[in-house]
Amino acid sequence: MPFLSLKFNLQKRVKLAQGLWMLYWLAVIVGIILFSLGIFFKIELRKRSEIMDNNESHLVPNLLILVGMLSCGLNAFGGKLCHDSLDPQKFSKMKPMLRPYMLLCCGFNVLLLLLVLLSFLMQFAVYLTLAEGLKNAIRFYKDTDTPGRCFMKRTLDMTQIEFRCCGNNNFRDWFEVQWISNRYLDMSNDVVKDRVLSNVEGKYLMDSVPFSCCNPGSPRPCIQHHLTNNSAHYDYDHRTEELNIWNRGCRQAVFSYYSGIMNSIGALLIFTIVLEAGDVAGLKYLSTALETMADPENPECESEGWLLEKGFKETLADLLSKVKTFGRANQVEEGGASPDADAT
Amino acid sequence: MALLKMKFSQQRRVRLAQGLWLLSWLAVMCGAFIFCLGVYLKIELLRRDEVMEDTDIHAVPNLLMLVGLASIGANWVASRVCQDSLDASRFPRWKVLLLGWYAVAVLLCCLLLAVVVLSYALQGRLEESLKVGLRNGIRFYKDTDVPGRCFQKETIDRLQMEFRCCGNNNFKDWFEIQWVSNRYLDFTSQEVKDRIRSNVDGRYLLDGVPFSCCNPASPRPCLQNQLTDSRAHYNYEYQSEELNLYSRGCRQALTDYYMGLMNSTGPGVLSVILIQLSVLLSMRYLQTAVDGAMALESPEGESEGYILEKDVKATYAEVKAKALDLLKFAQVDPASEVAGAEEGEKAAEASAKAATPPPAS
Numbered sequence: 001m002p003f004l005s006l007k008f009n010l011q012k013r014v015k016l017a018q019g020l021w022m023l024y025w026l027a028v029i030v031g032i033i034l035f036s037l038g039i040f041f042k043i044e045l046r047k048r049s050e051i052m053d054n055n056e057s058h059l060v061p062n063l064l065i066l067v068g069m070l071s072c073g074l075n076a077f078g079g080k081l082c083h084d085s086l087d088p089q090k091f092s093k094m095k096p097m098l099r100p101y102m103l104l105c106c107g108f109n110v111l112l113l114l115l116v117l118l119s120f121l122m123q124f125a126v127y128l129t130l131a132e133g134l135k136n137a138i139r140f141y142k143d144t145d146t147p148g149r150c151f152m153k154r155t156l157d158m159t160q161i162e163f164r165c166c167g168n169n170n171f172r173d174w175f176e177v178q179w180i181s182n183r184y185l186d187m188s189n190d191v192v193k194d195r196v197l198s199n200v201e202g203k204y205l206m207d208s209v210p211f212s213c214c215n216p217g218s219p220r221p222c223i224q225h226h227l228t229n230n231s232a233h234y235d236y237d238h239r240t241e242e243l244n245i246w247n248r249g250c251r252q253a254v255f256s257y258y259s260g261i262m263n264s265i266g267a268l269l270i271f272t273i274v275l276e277a278g279d280v281a282g283l284k285y286l287s288t289a290l291e292t293m294a295d296p297e298n299p300e301c302e303s304e305g306w307l308l309e310k311g312f313k314e315t316l317a318d319l320l321s322k323v324k325t326f327g328r329a330n331q332v333e334e335g336g337a338s339p340d341a342d343a344t
Numbered sequence: 345m346a347l348l349k350m351k352f353s354q355q356r357r358v359r360l361a362q363g364l365w366l367l368s369w370l371a372v373m374c375g376a377f378i379f380c381l382g383v384y385l386k387i388e389l390l391r392r393d394e395v396m397e398d399t400d401i402h403a404v405p406n407l408l409m410l411v412g413l414a415s416i417g418a419n420w421v422a423s424r425v426c427q428d429s430l431d432a433s434r435f436p437r438w439k440v441l442l443l444g445w446y447a448v449a450v451l452l453c454c455l456l457l458a459v460v461v462l463s464y465a466l467q468g469r470l471e472e473s474l475k476v477g478l479r480n481g482i483r484f485y486k487d488t489d490v491p492g493r494c495f496q497k498e499t500i501d502r503l504q505m506e507f508r509c510c511g512n513n514n515f516k517d518w519f520e521i522q523w524v525s526n527r528y529l530d531f532t533s534q535e536v537k538d539r540i541r542s543n544v545d546g547r548y549l550l551d552g553v554p555f556s557c558c559n560p561a562s563p564r565p566c567l568q569n570q571l572t573d574s575r576a577h578y579n580y581e582y583q584s585e586e587l588n589l590y591s592r593g594c595r596q597a598l599t600d601y602y603m604g605l606m607n608s609t610g611p612g613v614l615s616v617i618l619i620q621l622s623v624l625l626s627m628r629y630l631q632t633a634v635d636g637a638m639a640l641e642s643p644e645g646e647s648e649g650y651i652l653e654k655d656v657k658a659t660y661a662e663v664k665a666k667a668l669d670l671l672k673f674a675q676v677d678p679a680s681e682v683a684g685a686e687e688g689e690k691a692a693e694a695s696a697k698a699a700t701p702p703p704a705s
Contacts, residue, residue, distance in 0.1 A: 144563035157560035161505060184564045186578035211555040211566040216501030219488035220528045222555040234530035 002306035003315070008289040010300050016289070017082050020282040024079035027275050028072050034268065035068025041261055048254065050155045052126075052133035060122050063115050064265065067108075071272070074108060077101070078279060085286055098287050105280045112273045119266040126258050130251050134168045141210070142181040157212035165253035166213035166246040171227075173249075178203040179210060209245060218243040281307060346650035347659075352633040354644045358430060360633065364626045365426040371419035371623050374616040378456075379412025381609055388605065392598065394499050397476035400469045404462050404606065411455045415620065418448050422627055429634050442631055449624045456617045463606040470602060474595045478512045485554070486525040501556040509597035510557035510590040515571075517593075522547040523554060553589060562587040625651065 008016070042061035049056055081101070084090035137156050143149045160166055167173035185192050185204055195204050207228045214222035223244050226232035289305035308315045352360065386405035389396070422445070428434040481500050487493040504510055511517035529536050529548055539548050551572045558566035567588050570576035629649040636647030652659045 150563070153563070154560045161560070180565050181563075184577075184579055189578075211558040211568070212560060214555040216498045216505070216556060219494075219497070219525075221524050224555070234528055234533075 002304070003308035003311050005304050005306035006285065007302060008285075008305050009302050013286070013289055013303070014086060016282065016286050017086050020279065020286060021079050021082040023275070023279055023282065024075045024082060027075040027272070027279055028079065030268075030272050030275060031068050031071030031075060033068075034071060034272065035065055037265060037268065038062070038064030038068055041265065044258070044261065048155075048159065050133075050152060051137045051159055051250075051254070052129045053136055056129050056133075057122065057125055060115070060119050060262065060265070063118070067112065067115060067269075070108060070111075071276075074101075074105060075279070078105070078283065081283065082286065085290060091290055095287075095291075098283075102280055102283060105276060105283075109273055109276050109280070112269055112276065116266050116269045116273070119262045119269065123255075123259050123262050126262075127251075127255050130255055130258075131168065134251050134254075135173075138168060138173055138179070139177050141177070141179045144181065145183065157210060159250060159254065160210070160212040160246070163250060163253040163257065164215075164246050165248045165250035166209060167249055168251050169249040170247065171209050171213055171245055174209045174213070175205060175207050178205060180204060180206075213245040215243055215246050218245075220244070346648070347652040347655055349648055349650045350629065351646055352629075352637075352649050353646050354637075357630070357633050357637065357647070360626065360630050360649075361426050361429045364623070364630055365423050367619070367623055367626060368419045368422040368426060371616075371619050372416050372423070374619055375412050375415030375419055377412075378415060378613070378616055379409055381612065382406070382408030382410075382412055385605060385609075389602070392503070394496070395474060395477040395481050395503065395594075395598070396470075397473040397480075398469075400473065401466050401602070404459060404466065407455060407459050407462070411452055411459070414448070415452055415616075418445065418452065419620075419623065421445060422623055425627070426630070429630055432638055435634055435638070439631075439635075442627070446624065446628070449620060449627075453617050453620050453624075456613055456620075460610055460613055463610075467599070467603060471595060471599050474598050475512065478594055479517075482512060482517055482523070483521055485521075485523045488525065489527065501554060503594060503598075504554075504556040504590070507594060507597040507601065508559070508590050509592045509594040510553060511593055512595055513593040514591065515553050515557055515589050518553045518557070519549065519551050519572075522549060524548060524550070557589045559587055559590050564588070 038061045041064065042058060045052075045056050045058060045061065078101070081094055081098070084094055137152055140146070140149045140152045141156055142153070144153050182204075187193065187196075192204065195206070196202050199205055206225065208225040209227065211222070211224060214224065223233055223236065223241075227245075228238050230237055284307055285305040289303045291303075292305070293301055293303045310318070382405045385408065386402065389399075389402060389405065421441070425435075425438045425442070425445075428438060481496055481503075484490070484493045484496045485500055486497070488497050526548075531537065536548065539550070540546050543549055550569065552569040553571065555566070555568060558568065567577055567580065567585075571589075572582055574580055574582045628651050632651075632653075633647050633649035636649070637645070640647060654662070
């Protein structure tokens with residue numbers, strides 16, 4: 001009993017071939033979209049690699065680019081198959097390629113599934129890389145004269161302005177590092193000497209933040225320095241002041257941006273899997289419908305198409321027995337050994 | 345002697361019709377492109393509406409949108425004409441429309457040229473408008489509690505950060521106005537009182553700038569206050585410090601941005617003009633060739649296509665004569681005027697005679 005069989009006359013076969021052709025070309029377009037999304041994601045990761053310590057993982061965008069190209073190629077070939085399928089001569093030439101092609105498509109679907117899982121799981125890796133990278137970026141903010149780190153200040157300032165965030169978890173991260181280079185500190189000044197001597201490591205710590213933490217939406221000009229000292233500024237209470245600087249931490253802000261990209265990649269991949277599965281099923285129906293034509297000379301005849309030749313359980317049993325016999329081919333058979341022993 | 349005559353066989357006519365159909369659909373896409381360009385430019389101008397005083401520059405995107413829509417319509421009509429051109433029964437109904445269509449196409453090309461010219465000519469107006477708008481924006485920066493102006497601060501801050509500029513002409517514009525609101529000034533402090541008394545208008549002026557003027561590329565943390573005092577900061581020299589703040593003025597930055605936008609659309613607009621002109625010329629050839637073919641006994645035969653039936657001078661003389669004829673219709677003809685005058689006099693005498701007897705009786 002074939003699994004999910006349907007009857008096809010000429011008109012239905014033609015409609016199936018046409019519909020399948022359009023579906024294949026839709027899948028090609030989706031492949032192109034996946035490819036461009038992969039490139040976009042790669043560029044976005046590269047743009048901010050400095051705040052991720054330059055060791056962010058490019059696995060997801062690279063795989064996405066590969067998958068996009070494969071999808072274009074496979075689906076264009078599938079579209080060509082559909083186009084030729086209604087011409088009996090061309091179809092008989094294509095027949096031997098059908099089975100390996102469908103197996104390839106199934107393998108491609110498995111790859112897509114793997115990529116979906118990756119795009120959801122790699123978000124953890126991005127989060128951890130960001131946390132570490134931002135911590136280092138804040139530490140190296142002042143090193144504008146150290147080769148290899150001279151642009152860290154600019155990158156971090158632009159990131160804080162663009163993502164409307166301050167510090168790693170929040171703005172207090174800036175209180176714990178020295179973010180003013182020693183070149184701009186007057187070491188002969190008493191105030192500076194006091195601050196430097198007041199902590200174990202000899203760092204010049206302040207309760208101030210860089211200008212890039214300022215919120216333009218605040219009604220008052222930005223207060224950057226002496227943030228915890230209410231008496232340093234007129235009409236200022238640091239516990240109730242909300243609009244002065246950004247409250248969000250950059251780890252959260254940048255992570256939600258990347259997480260959004262990866263989630264939409266995952267959603268698009270799920271859609272692609274459904275589309276590909278539909279394509280493979282349609283191709284199976286079309287090929288079986290064309291193969292089971294009772295009278296190959298007469299195109300008008302009826303035929304039957306199915307997904308699996310036998311029922312679902314029987315096909316599974318068949319597969320299992322094939323796998324078992326494949327393993328047994330290497331074993332020596334017991335019956336064969338004894339005649340030799342008798343002969344000698 | 346016809347202008348630029350060409351011979352068209354049936355096959356060439358068919359090819360011309362097909363080619364023109366494709367070209368007119370290309371021209372429809374170009375019209376859509378021009379429309380989208382106009383919309384994009386208008387949105388960009390509207391986004392910075394708050395720092396512009398007047399809207400003269402909006403003529404450029406408005407004209408682009410109008411021309412885009414008209415071009416879509418005209419070229420769609422052209423494609424319909426092409427479709428019907430090889431069918432002798434359906435082509436004649438378009439004949440009346442075609443003269444009007446040529447006029448519309450020429451008008452569209454002229455308007456597109458005008459847009460290119462305008463985008464250069466209005467640069468001065470744009471700068472003026474930006475100068476006044478930015479000056480007001482900077483003056484009202486502190487008024488975050490005045491309804492209607494509460495977002496001026498945020499607008500100016502975001503503008504300075506996005507366009508990497510400071511002030512109107514340069515950062516010194518911020519020294520001339522009070523940009524800290526009185527709500528945040530401690531009037532009991534001696535320093536504040538001194539500053540306010542030091543100038544005629546009683547304003548709190550500083551040699552400081554808002555944080556949005558800070559340049560992130562500077563190697564040192566941003567210095568915003570006491571900018572003119574080299575001793576106020578360690579290792580700081582006011583005259584030679586270049587990277588601390590943005591050195592460009594916002595008026596210059598915005599003008600450059602908009603001029604750049606309009607210049608980059610220049611080549612696109614010029615190529616659309618070329619495409620429209622080629623549609624116009626091909627349509628004229630198709631019309632004359634098909635008309636010639638329909639006039640022949642055998643419609644499949646060769647016909648001639650031309651741009652003008654006679655050469656330029658003869659056509660001009662003809663058009664002038666026709667125009668004068670039309671004008672003469674309005675004037676009364678001199679010969680019939682004399683006859684009409686005599687009749688009028690006779691009628692007047694008759695009515696006069698009829699009028700006089702009653703007083704006698």
